[in-house]
Amino acid sequence: MKNIAFAFLVIASGASAALAQEDPPVDCANAQTQADMNQCSYQDFETADKELNAVYKQALASQAEVDKEAAEMGPDYVGAVKALKKAQRAWIDYRDGHCDGVGYEAVGGSMQPMLINGCMATLTQTRTKELKELVQGMGN
Structure with missing residues (x-):
């Protein structure tokens, strides 16, 4: 009986070690399976x-x-940081809700994550461009 228990432990630990090994990275330029495309779309979102x-x-x-310079004119002129934070929070809510909606094109299907991730990556890239323009517009 001890030998059977020992053999089971050896087999189980070998299986755990095999499961713990990471899969090779996906070649996103040539992704073939939906799982790979989902993973690549998530990586695109993470990068964005x-x-x-x-x-x-x-x-x-x-x-x-801007707020520092405006403070010299009085407290009524300060609020650029507050406005940016408010806008960013609203934008995140919009992005998440909008992209969840986009995912309903394939709700419950294997490509739903890819649709959501792709939407989130695209909107995030657009928002990044807007923020860059804000920084440049402020003379930086």
Whole structure:
């Protein structure tokens, strides 16, 4: 009986080790399966989101500079950072809701995540462009 239990533990630990190994990276330029396309679309969104976060930090710094200069004219002129944060929160709600809606084209299907991720990546890239324009428009 001990040998059977030991053999089971050896087999189970080998299976766990095999499951723990990571799959090779997907070649997104040649993705063939829906699972690969879903993964690639998520990677596209992650890349876009990282860039957005970096540009958003620049936009916050830019708006903080605007507020700093405006403070010299009085407290009624300060609010650029607050406005940017309000807009960003609203934009995130819009992006998430809109893209969830886009996913309903394939609700319950295997391509639903790809549709949502693609939408989120596209809207995030557009928002990043808007924030860059904001920073540039503020003379930075």
